[in-house]
Amino acid sequence: MPLTYAKINADYVITKVKESSAIRRLLDLGFTPNSIIRVRSVEPKLEAMLVEIRGVLVALRKSVTDSILVEVKN
Amino acid sequence: MNRTFALVGNPNVGKTSVFNRLTHSSERVGNWHGVTVDKVAKVTKHNSEIEIVDLPGIYSLTAYSMEETVSRDEILSKGYDLIIYICEANNLARNLYLALQLIELDVPFVIVVNMMDELFAKGMNIDAKLLSDRLKVPVTCLSAKNGFDADRLMIEVTEYAEQFTSNKLKLPYIQKLPIWQMREIISNTQNKSSDNELLYYFIKALEGDDYSLNKLSVSQNQRKSITALGNYKEQIAALRYEFIDKITEEVVVTENTKKFKFSTINNKLDKLLLNKYLALPIFLLIMSGIFGITFGLVGKYCTQILTIGKDYLIELLNGVLKGTALLPWMNSLLLYGIIDGACSVLVFLPQIVTLFFFLALLEDSGYISRVAFMTDGIFRKIGLSGRAVFTILTGLGCSASAVTTARGLEDDNTRKKAVMLTPFISCSARLPVYVAISAAFFVERSALIIFGLYLLGISILVLIAAIFQKTKLRSGDGPFIMEMPQYRFPTYERVAQIILSNAKNFVVKVGTVILCFNVIIWVLCNFSFTNGFVEIGEGLSIMEKISGIIAPIFKPLGFGSWKAVTALMSGLIAKEAVISTIVNLGGAQSVFFDQLSALCFMVFTLLYVPCVATIASTYREIGIKWTVFSIVMQLIVAYLTALAVRIVVLAFKNGIFYGLIALAFCIAVVVSFTMVLSIMTKNKRRVRCFSGCNNCNDIQNCCK
Ligand SMILES: Nc1nc2c(ncn2[C@@H]2O[C@H](COP(=O)(O)OP(=O)(O)OP(=O)(O)O)[C@@H](O)[C@H]2O)c(=O)[nH]1
Ligand SMILES: [Mg+2]
Numbered sequence: 001m002p003l004t005y006a007k008i009n010a011d012y013v014i015t016k017v018k019e020s021s022a023i024r025r026l027l028d029l030g031f032t033p034n035s036i037i038r039v040r041s042v043e044p045k046l047e048a049m050l051v052e053i054r055g056v057l058v059a060l061r062k063s064v065t066d067s068i069l070v071e072v073k074n
Numbered sequence: 075m076n077r078t079f080a081l082v083g084n085p086n087v088g089k090t091s092v093f094n095r096l097t098h099s100s101e102r103v104g105n106w107h108g109v110t111v112d113k114v115a116k117v118t119k120h121n122s123e124i125e126i127v128d129l130p131g132i133y134s135l136t137a138y139s140m141e142e143t144v145s146r147d148e149i150l151s152k153g154y155d156l157i158i159y160i161c162e163a164n165n166l167a168r169n170l171y172l173a174l175q176l177i178e179l180d181v182p183f184v185i186v187v188n189m190m191d192e193l194f195a196k197g198m199n200i201d202a203k204l205l206s207d208r209l210k211v212p213v214t215c216l217s218a219k220n221g222f223d224a225d226r227l228m229i230e231v232t233e234y235a236e237q238f239t240s241n242k243l244k245l246p247y248i249q250k251l252p253i254w255q256m257r258e259i260i261s262n263t264q265n266k267s268s269d270n271e272l273l274y275y276f277i278k279a280l281e282g283d284d285y286s287l288n289k290l291s292v293s294q295n296q297r298k299s300i301t302a303l304g305n306y307k308e309q310i311a312a313l314r315y316e317f318i319d320k321i322t323e324e325v326v327v328t329e330n331t332k333k334f335k336f337s338t339i340n341n342k343l344d345k346l347l348l349n350k351y352l353a354l355p356i357f358l359l360i361m362s363g364i365f366g367i368t369f370g371l372v373g374k375y376c377t378q379i380l381t382i383g384k385d386y387l388i389e390l391l392n393g394v395l396k397g398t399a400l401l402p403w404m405n406s407l408l409l410y411g412i413i414d415g416a417c418s419v420l421v422f423l424p425q426i427v428t429l430f431f432f433l434a435l436l437e438d439s440g441y442i443s444r445v446a447f448m449t450d451g452i453f454r455k456i457g458l459s460g461r462a463v464f465t466i467l468t469g470l471g472c473s474a475s476a477v478t479t480a481r482g483l484e485d486d487n488t489r490k491k492a493v494m495l496t497p498f499i500s501c502s503a504r505l506p507v508y509v510a511i512s513a514a515f516f517v518e519r520s521a522l523i524i525f526g527l528y529l530l531g532i533s534i535l536v537l538i539a540a541i542f543q544k545t546k547l548r549s550g551d552g553p554f555i556m557e558m559p560q561y562r563f564p565t566y567e568r569v570a571q572i573i574l575s576n577a578k579n580f581v582v583k584v585g586t587v588i589l590c591f592n593v594i595i596w597v598l599c600n601f602s603f604t605n606g607f608v609e610i611g612e613g614l615s616i617m618e619k620i621s622g623i624i625a626p627i628f629k630p631l632g633f634g635s636w637k638a639v640t641a642l643m644s645g646l647i648a649k650e651a652v653i654s655t656i657v658n659l660g661g662a663q664s665v666f667f668d669q670l671s672a673l674c675f676m677v678f679t680l681l682y683v684p685c686v687a688t689i690a691s692t693y694r695e696i697g698i699k700w701t702v703f704s705i706v707m708q709l710i711v712a713y714l715t716a717l718a719v720r721i722v723v724l725a726f727k728n729g730i731f732y733g734l735i736a737l738a739f740c741i742a743v744v745v746s747f748t749m750v751l752s753i754m755t756k757n758k759r760r761v762r763c764f765s766g767c768n769n770c771n772d773i774q775n776c777c778k
Contacts, residue, residue: 017308022553024281027311028134029555030168035315041348047451048460050348050558054167057344057558059447059460064553 003051003060003068006039012070013037020067030054036073077235078115078125082149082176083160084169085109085131086559088188091218092160093128096120096228100575102475103568104437105559106446106464107131108482111141113148120228127154133168135175136283140481140489146285149181156235157183163193163200163215164560166326170209170318177209177245178277180270182238184212184231191217192560197330205325210243219565240270247313248273251280252303259299260290280306343561347441353448360441364432365528368425369521373509376424384417403600403607411596412589415654419584422506422650423577429502430576431569433471438564442467443556450554456539457491457549459484461556465492466532469499474687476501477695487549491542493695494704497684498535498711500528503649507679510653514662515672523673527680534681534711541748583648591647592654595640599659610659631678631716632671641665642678648685670723674716681712714743 006012014035017026030053041050048061081089085107097116115127130141137146161169176183206213212234216222256276278286395405436442450460461483469476480492512520598617599610608614621636628634637659644651656665666672683705693701718740725736
């Protein structure tokens with residue numbers, strides 16, 4: 001499922017980063033398949049998310065979170 | 075022999091902090107990503123033959139924004155004698171990603187792990203020797219905040235630069251890549267790169283990096299063959315991180331598991347400051363507090379005391395000069411042209427310093443990045459992005475430097491708009507104008523008027539940005555990806571530095587530019603071409619003649635006097651000069667007829683063309699065509715807004731009915747302005763960049 005629908009403070013595993021103009025930056029920041037990701041906060045108008053990846057907080061706009069596919073971490 | 079070393083690293087890892095220590099400088103530092111937007115070079119204090127270059131932060135050698143392109147080009151084409159690669163201790167894995175690319179490129183570099191104090195606070199450490207062993211690169215751990223032995227560091231890295239031949243590490247993941255197939259595909263190109271460089275460009279070409287594909291002069295057919303090898307974009311990043319994760323697991327050691335307070339504080343602060351319901355009220359409360367203290371408390375007491383002191387000084391000097399043999403015009407020049415003009419600006423020093431102090435606190439704390447995140451949704455609607463907050467915040471201090479921070483914005487249109495709209499944010503130089511005029515005309519409500527002017531500036535920015543969305547400059551749908559910094563406390567040393575450097579800049583500006591300009595204005599106002607020295611107000615002086623021609627244009631705004639026009643013209647040099655000129659010409663009471671004309675003048679000053687330094691920065695950032703466009707736009711907006719304020723206030727004085735009609739008129743003006751602008755910049759041919767990189771909208775100059 002897209003990261004957009006992930007719950008706050010639950011751990012997810014990235015399965016794929018879809019092709020888009022943001023893919024290069026995402027990969028460089030460590031959004032690679034099998035990385036663990038967690039949503040820390042959502043912008044008041046639900047237009048952006050604050051996620052934690054590899055111990056770093058990154059703000060992503062909804063169009064970007066739509067392109068990151070994740071599944072719940074077992 | 076002269077050498078040049080470059081400071082390279084991810085954004086916000088402390089490159090400029092290290093640079094400042096190595097070169098004894100005070101370049102701008104801030105706790106957000108993209109503070110440095112251009113390269114800065116200086117010789118080290120240790121050895122005058124070594125020059126250090128501070129570069130903008132970059133995540134990977136595939137550049138994404140304008141300032142990253144500067145760094146990539148510098149790294150790839152300048153052939154630095156050594157790269158000092160700065161890492162953030164807290165975030166070693168992500169920082170080593172670019173380090174691996176430097177190894178792939180086989181350039182001489184050393185790793186400096188900065189911010190060790192923060193890692194220690196978490197009860198953790200880094201095994202520098204082991205990291206150096208794994209990467210075959212010298213590693214030093216330090217804290218730029220707490221200070222380090224700069225001389226020793228320079229001696230060590232210089233020694234390494236002298237003996238460097240090639241990096242000895244064979245990166246294991248390269249064997250998993252189709253490098254020999256790449257060699258076959260690209261064997262016929264005329265590329266002059268060395269073998270090591272070629273390896274780097276092959277890897278980047280496999281990642282689909284346009285810059286590298288162009289560098290290798292790859293034809294369309296060759297591109298197809300490379301694509302046929304498979305999609306390596308994701309795989310290469312994953313392989314690099316796999317290698318890094320193994321290393322960081324070994325080298326980052328936990329020494330004290332009980333010391334995890336640091337990240338807990340960060341999380342708790344985030345919970346409060348990013349709370350869905352509290353985030354915006356907290357932000358408004360903080361901003362109101364800052365303005366309240368700057369304009370209310372400091373303005374009321376410090377500036378008032380200094381003004382009394384200034385008046386006393388002028389009186390004293392007046393008495394002394396009367397007893398001398400100086401000619402009357404010399405007396406007047408010295409007293410009013412020089413001393414009174416300069417001092418009338420200098421009395422605002424406490425307010426300027428207070429404003430800069432709070433702005434620096436906001437920048438250094440890491441809070442402003444949270445504001446960028448919270449406001450991205452709002453900014454996106456008007457075609458900007460949350461990152462515009464950095465430009466706006468810098469604009470509250472100085473428009474000229476704010477304009478350059480727009481380089482970090484996502485795409486060309488967003489950047490252009492931010493550059494053109496930033497001057498609507500009231501810079502600190504305009505503050506003395508508001509304070510002096512509103513103190514003269516609105517005594518008790520002065521702080522409220524000033525706050526209103528700041529709000530008006532922001533509202534106009536939002537309105538014009540929304541209008542731009544209807545034109546060729548439409549933007550804002552691009553990706554927004556921004557790393558959040560940790561919350562940090564600025565050190566006493568840094569606070570002192572902020573206060574001293576801003577106070578120094580202000581005093582130097584008043585003592586040089588403003589003072590010289592005051593003398594010029596005084597001469598133009600007190601001399602005529604034919605009669606020599608004349609009294610102000612006789613209509614004979616050079617300035618009265620020139621400004622008198624323009625003055626009727628401002629009659630509808632209520633300040634159509636030559637004095638007001640002279641003050642506005644002097645504001646083109648520096649906005650502080652507006653108030654020194656008004657003082658030169660007899661003070662606010664003699665320039666404006668009533669409260670309303672004073673208010674309209676302040677509105678016009680808020681919105682009209684910025685100073686020459688900002689115009690020059692605008693020209694550097696967006697070229698002559700858009701600079702001229704922005705100047706014309708700012709003049710029209712300033713005139714129409716001041717006119718609207720006058721009409722509405724006058725109408726409301728006559729009753730609510732007239733007031734409402736006036737408001738309707740103003741809305742009609744805005745609508746017609748939108749239509750004119752839409753026609754002026756109408757996008758006849760909507761084109762998209764082939765590569766989808768969001769860096770250009772122009773099909774001819776597409777980077778692909
Ligand atoms: N705790 C701590 N903070 C530091 C240290 N070095 C720098 N900082 C802080 O980190 C933030 C970023 O510092 P800069 O020197 O501006 O970083 P930069 O790499 O030049 O940033 P960009 O120009 O945006 O790429 C500032 O708030 C500094 O005060 C350190 O050793 N320890
Ligand atoms: Mg910097």
